[in-house]
Amino acid sequence: MEGLYAITTGVLTACGLYLTLRGRTFPVVVGLTLLSYAVNLFLFSMGGLTTDGAAIVDGPASYADPLPQALVLTAIVIGFAMTAFVVILAMRARSEAGNDHVDGREEERQ
Amino acid sequence: MIQHLIVLPVVLPLVAGILTLRRRQGGTRSKRLIGVGATALLVMIGIALLAQAAGGEVSYYALGGWQPPFGIVLVLDRLSALMVLVTAVLALGAVVFACGGDDEKGSNFHGLFQLQLMGINGAFLTGDLFNLFVFFEVLLLASYALLMHGGGKARIQAGVHYVVLNLAGSSLFLIAVGVLYGATGTLNMADMAVRISELPAERAGLVTAGALMLLVVFGLKAAILPLYFWLPRAYAAAPAPVAALFAIMTKVGIYAILRVYSLLFGEQAGPLAGLEQSWVWWLSLATLVAAAMGILAARDLRLMVAYLVLFSVGTLLAGIGIGSVEATSALLYYLIHTTLVTGGLFLLAELIGVQRGKAGTRLVKGRPLKQGGWLAGLFFLGAIAVAGMPPLSGAIGKAFLLIAAEGTQRLWLWPILLGGGLCMMIALSRAGSTLFWRSHGEAAGETLPRRQWFGVVWLLGASPLLVVLAGPISDYTHATAVQLANPQSMIHALLDGESR
Numbered sequence: 001m002e003g004l005y006a007i008t009t010g011v012l013t014a015c016g017l018y019l020t021l022r023g024r025t026f027p028v029v030v031g032l033t034l035l036s037y038a039v040n041l042f043l044f045s046m047g048g049l050t051t052d053g054a055a056i057v058d059g060p061a062s063y064a065d066p067l068p069q070a071l072v073l074t075a076i077v078i079g080f081a082m083t084a085f086v087v088i089l090a091m092r093a094r095s096e097a098g099n100d101h102v103d104g105r106e107e108e109r110q
Numbered sequence: 111m112i113q114h115l116i117v118l119p120v121v122l123p124l125v126a127g128i129l130t131l132r133r134r135q136g137g138t139r140s141k142r143l144i145g146v147g148a149t150a151l152l153v154m155i156g157i158a159l160l161a162q163a164a165g166g167e168v169s170y171y172a173l174g175g176w177q178p179p180f181g182i183v184l185v186l187d188r189l190s191a192l193m194v195l196v197t198a199v200l201a202l203g204a205v206v207f208a209c210g211g212d213d214e215k216g217s218n219f220h221g222l223f224q225l226q227l228m229g230i231n232g233a234f235l236t237g238d239l240f241n242l243f244v245f246f247e248v249l250l251l252a253s254y255a256l257l258m259h260g261g262g263k264a265r266i267q268a269g270v271h272y273v274v275l276n277l278a279g280s281s282l283f284l285i286a287v288g289v290l291y292g293a294t295g296t297l298n299m300a301d302m303a304v305r306i307s308e309l310p311a312e313r314a315g316l317v318t319a320g321a322l323m324l325l326v327v328f329g330l331k332a333a334i335l336p337l338y339f340w341l342p343r344a345y346a347a348a349p350a351p352v353a354a355l356f357a358i359m360t361k362v363g364i365y366a367i368l369r370v371y372s373l374l375f376g377e378q379a380g381p382l383a384g385l386e387q388s389w390v391w392w393l394s395l396a397t398l399v400a401a402a403m404g405i406l407a408a409r410d411l412r413l414m415v416a417y418l419v420l421f422s423v424g425t426l427l428a429g430i431g432i433g434s435v436e437a438t439s440a441l442l443y444y445l446i447h448t449t450l451v452t453g454g455l456f457l458l459a460e461l462i463g464v465q466r467g468k469a470g471t472r473l474v475k476g477r478p479l480k481q482g483g484w485l486a487g488l489f490f491l492g493a494i495a496v497a498g499m500p501p502l503s504g505a506i507g508k509a510f511l512l513i514a515a516e517g518t519q520r521l522w523l524w525p526i527l528l529g530g531g532l533c534m535m536i537a538l539s540r541a542g543s544t545l546f547w548r549s550h551g552e553a554a555g556e557t558l559p560r561r562q563w564f565g566v567v568w569l570l571g572a573s574p575l576l577v578v579l580a581g582p583i584s585d586y587t588h589a590t591a592v593q594l595a596n597p598q599s600m601i602h603a604l605l606d607g608e609s610r
Contacts (some may be wrong), residue, residue: 093270
């Protein structure tokens with residue numbers, strides 16, 4: 001399971017990073033979203049991967065670390081709000097600048 | 111009451127911010143009253159906290175009564191008390207200035223301003239790594255909206271870059287926190303310091319990776335060389351009172367570097383001790399050079415002040431790079447000076463721009479200023495202070511830092527810092543003579559409101575005050591540096607002490 005999990009996180013991060021470096025605001029927003037998904041998965045795995053374990057310390061012999069779950073919950077909420085904000089911002093920038101390039105102007109074609 | 115004092119710098123702005131939301135439109139008077147009242151109260155709380163921390167005792171506030179290392183704590187020591195007070199003093203100048211008319215150019219300036227203060231104070235007080243992230247997000251969210259307060263193409267464009275960069279930074283912050291949690295199993299910074307000192311050797315690499323990722327995140331906030339390109343544009347585009355408040359934002363990054371690395375990677379960390387120092391030292395010198403070039407090249411007063419902020423970041427980082435108690439003390443003194451003076455200069459640039467009409471703050475021939483004498487006098491004062499000329503506070507801060515450098519460090523720091531000072535003097539005198547002397551036509555426009563004058567004088571007046579009180583202040587910063595160099599006192603207070 002660890003291998004699959006690591007590959008998933010890695011692929012998500014790579015895709016997110018690639019899209020974040022694009023020149024248009026829409027791919028950038030999607031890239032940031034993918035990046036935050038990858039981060040959430042990564043955080044989740046930081047307490048160690050446990051299957052079928054209750055989130056209780058000092059309980060049964062096999063338990064899941066509850067703290068990363070709380071962290072992920074916080075990170076999801078913040079990430080969600082930020083995505084909403086950045087979408088609105090991108091639309092505003094589009095209407096102010098007249099195009100959707102992140103620099104507000106089209107690059108010159110040669 | 112007194113035991114709840116530590117949480118007040120977070121709760122008070124939150125309550126004030128919510129109160130301003132009561133009426134969406136109108137109610138300017140009541141909003142201003144709330145904004146200025148809460149900020150003035152914050153200054154008093156800051157003084158009370160400073161008095162409480164000055165004795166050298168580390169006290170903490172366990173939220174919900176959950177004791178560390180399990181609960182979330184706010185920690186008060188000399189450094190955090192100092193930072194909260196500096197923030198409050200800066201914010202008071204900025205908010206009174208904003209009441210001169212800038213707060214009406216967009217919706218709910220005062221609410222956002224208070225929320226930003228809440229985030230900044232929280233970041234200074236928290237003793238928990240994940241909470242540092244949360245407070246960073248709070249202050250960033252408010253800053254996104256404040257940066258674009260009033261709208262306009264330049265602000266929105268600068269805002270897009272600023273927001274996207276900081277979101278990427280936040281993701282990296284979470285990864286770093288995750289790595290450190292995975293390696294040490296705790297998020298409380300004092301507890302983490304203990305775990306790192308007992309770290310099994312096979313996890314050292316993981317902790318190093320996490321720590322250096324954190325350095326990238328803090329470097330983005332503080333605007334160190336490869337990560338500063340967002341700063342000049344964003345600061346030059348922001349409305350004046352917001353830009354003035356942003357003068358403390360880079361210092362949040364500096365504070366985070368100081369706090370995290372002095373506590374987690376102090377002497378007790380064994381082989382990992384001081385792992386950030388060589389990075390910070392060389393990057394700080396490069397930042398200083400880049401900032402000096404930016405100052406010389408700037409063709410707009412606001413852009414120039416933004417580069418002055420960058421130069422101060424380089425100077426402060428050099429202090430961290432040296433790493434001795436003397437250097438830390440020097441950088442703290444310089445931090446107070448540079449935060450207040452650059453904040454004041456942003457406000458002053460706005461006043462000059464308003465009186466010059468169409469020419470604005472661009473360094474071109476324009477119409478003469480109506481109140482040119484007073485503005486020029488203040489500009490002269492601010493320029494001398496920020497360039498580090500005697501007799502004002504910049505000179506004292508720089509002298510402390512130059513003396514603190516040792517051996518070959520002097521070889522690097524002295525020419526760069528002093529040469530940078532020369533660049534600042536050239537650029538500022540050129541800017542001043544263009545703004546105030548090269549003019550044509552008739553002076554026009556209105557006289558400036560008294561509130562805006564107050565904001566500028568309040569912040570720039572801090573510089574002479576810092577000189578007069580240089581003795582007690584440098585005693586305090588020295589005691590702070592000593593406390594930072596002994597992380598054991600904080601670890602002991604948090605993990606062995608009684609709840610307060």
